[in-house]
Amino acid sequence: MAPDPHQPPAPLRGVYLLRPFAAAQSRGYLKIGLQKAGAQPREWLLPVGLGLNFFVDPEQTGVTLSFAPGEAALERVGRGTAMLARLRRRFKTLSLGVLNFDGVKIFPAGSKRQYKTYCKHVRFARISQTPPDGDIMREHPELITGWPPAAPAGAPATITPTPRIAVALHLHYADLWSEIATLLGRWSLPFTLFLTITSENKDLTSRVTAAFPGAIVRIVENSGRDVRPFLLLLEEGAFDGFDFVCKIHGKKSVSHGRVLIFGDIWRRATFLDLIATGAQLHKIIRLFQDDPKIGIAGPARFFIVSDSAAPRDLLGNNRPVVEEIAARMGAPIQGDTFDFFEGTMFWARPQALEPLRRLQLSAAFQTSDAGRGNGALEHALERLFNHAARAAGFRAEQVTGTII
Template sequence: MLIETQNAKRLAIYFFYDRRGVVDGYVPYFLNDLKKNVSEIMIVCNGKLDIAGKEKLEQYGKVLVRENKGFDVWAYKTALETYGWDKLEEFDEVIMLNNTIMGPVYELSETFEKMDQKDLDFWGLTEYFKIKGDPFGYSPYGYLPDHIQSHWIACRRPLVSSKEFHDYWENMSMIEDYAQAVGKHESIFTKTFADMGYKWGVSVEMEDLRNYSGYPLMMCPKKLIKERRCPIFKKRSFFHMESDFLKNTTGEQTSELFDYLRYETNYDVNMIWDTLLPNYHQFDLVKNMNLVYILPTNQYNRELLEEQTKENKVALVMHLFFEDLLEESYHYVASMPQNSDIYLTTDTEKKKEAIEKVFAKLPCNKLEVRVIQNRGRDVSSLLVGVKDVIMQYDIVCFAHDKKTAQVKPGTMGASFAYKCFENTLSNKMYVANVINTFVNNPRMGILSPPEPNHGAFYPTIGFEWGPNFDITRKLARELGIRVPMNAVAPPVAPLGTMFWFRPKALKPLFDKDWDYKDFPPEPNKIDGTLLHAVERVYPFAAQQAGYYPAIGMTDKFAAIEYNNLRFYLRDFNNIVVNQGIGPYHDDMICAVNQVLVQRGSIKAALKFRMKQKLRRILPEKLYKKCAKKWKRMRGFETEE
């Protein structure tokens, strides 16, 4: 069936879900364009919807709020039943789409005009290519066939008015989970009706990518948008499982997508941040968007720095406790721009005099040394000691002198301090580039050095929370922080308590009326205290305020970090792969975990060896088992 674009009568059934019941800006933006191309829009919301959100959606059509059951499949079924077949058959086209897609990057009229010229019974925007085997266990075909992705399926009158279409929806069983949503609907809808003789297609030409990627919209979205004028992209691109990305790419796909949208299109990427930050874990966002900034230590733009520090008030807050480290501390403080303000805190008048003597020659706009109580260490220096002035500034660096005397040999602790300082206040050129990075990335709220991973600190990667998750979550709730936080996904936190930040990004922390007595008296135990909760809550405070956390490194230290991590990974691979485990990272993790859990049992060892052989024959089944467990542990939402 061909459609006459100018006179087409179209119904769009738009499925909406948000765990908070909030309608973020990307939804009205999308519906504004969609409304220009359809006759009616019906919006079906699963779960809750706040008053402001309902008012926004009602500008585009009738809004139906239903219980959060059946995923998008039963939302579509409910909408179809609400209209009734007689009414639905009056439309030339009925489009079922959902808010798992964002855009449009190009006006949707372009897509409609293109597809109206094609003699089809149903069509979509993008295609998912055939998968051997059935990872979800519901396919009547024993595999997942080529299919239109269910975020947009447009059905024309011949299909909508058919008995087959009516039967398909009337006999649709309840969808209990994401696996059923894919296995019982999305992956079989296309083949079901194609086998009956109905013609289908997609607007984005993809056939030549069949051997390039089974899921082009996820694995190479920039290619589809830039080269094939795909009008949409997946929200999931920004929080999808890293293991799946790294099976298919080197991890560039999402940051390439974001940069293209930001610099090469008119799409406002703030709409992406506005929906990601309240809803998804920061660790996934930082990994998928590669929010790690490697900055030069040997070049900067002096004129640009002067301009930026005139427009943005910059300060350093540093707590100094060890008199024997004053000269070393001066070296790092001297990296700040000359027109910045410097606040140094210490715990005695005697130390204050020593500090003023050493720092008397420091070139800066303002130098102030404050005596604070010796309770709360460096944390109270920031949250209490300078609270009266901190919100006057746009960009602030926070640091403290550091010995880490609890680990031996001393070089181990000294290297931890080196890692913190070098990636915070390495030299004037690095600091200038940090400031420039904040100016150029207005949604970045906190920039931290990478976590320690040498010597006794090696297990920090994988155990970033330590014994501090419960106390951090408790503190977050007290501060009104509601962004996602779980014990499996680590915080993107400054685990040396040195970092750069925007004071307004840490407003949830500064809004609390902190007092020295809130912190444990000295000496206190190393871990599990409020001090370590604050250290880990910093990035969540920024996320709550609408800013993202990021990692910052000097160009010199990035080389050190790369070689260290490569050494660790190479050792792991040498052992595991030589035992016949692999080749994929998640296969290795699942297999090693099985061995460790079941070790000591001959029966378990034999069972493991058999599974390793079967894995080479039936890789999807083992992958399915491990992937489902990983997703469940990570707390991913069941969203397409």
């Protein structure tokens, strides 16, 4: 990132207020350049939210900060404001939202509610090994910026026997199709795409079938989010005759304090682990082929687990429904060990999901539940795919598209 020749990089002395402008806010991130004295400049990507400003607090002198013209404004604050800002970020609950870019602390300057919301997002990003100030963002900036439209071709198909692959994609937000099409276009192994959408969209349908001939597009009622459409396909036998099915969906955050980029990071990190490259596809297929006991595989960074060493209540308000469905599968919940892939995206053998298929649960969803959080049937089922695989005699495996 070349700094504006009419605005040289600002040497940081004290605490500053960073105000991202509309272009950066609508995009969801601000590119900043930081340089320590005697070191090479480095570029970072700061997640920003609508209406959210930031304090910038360098730990040492001799640091300069730059950004593209028209992207933001940087203003030094008074001593009193600086003291309050530093005091605020030292509170345990608020320190979670502090990002450390090359020794420069950047943290929200908004209301207490905005600060806590940002902290919650940053905390989850750290737990899932996708912190904006971590090395993963330098190695995979596409987690914030998205993948470029022109993608390299996948590696030659060398897996034998050639597996029969189904991709079950639920897409409520049609604008995410281009991103997913870019990634699926990198594959060299053949697959059949099953796309479920919640309303008629002739333009999207024509784009999908043009990019992936043979794709099957279904309109389903907007109920049960991505879970019910997948169950409908499973119960109707759409995956019969396939060796593996990849379940993905166009996850997008549309609330939670309007820091939407964190939802994009979650989705793209999941895609990185499951579908982003031909090499990752081959890695996952070989994993299944080499171990016939693997029934389901999902992203390690979103593998949520409790056991006797670290008992946690992973079921919450979903517990009554989870326990009832597990019992109907003939595999009651027992002991402290429990796990699931948060976000409900994974690879699976269709036969590993047979215990759920037999229950025909797609008919149990209610349209009045749309938009409900924990306690809705789809959230209970999110926690039962791994359990179903084990009930069928398989086990769950974690995968990653990068070293974490």
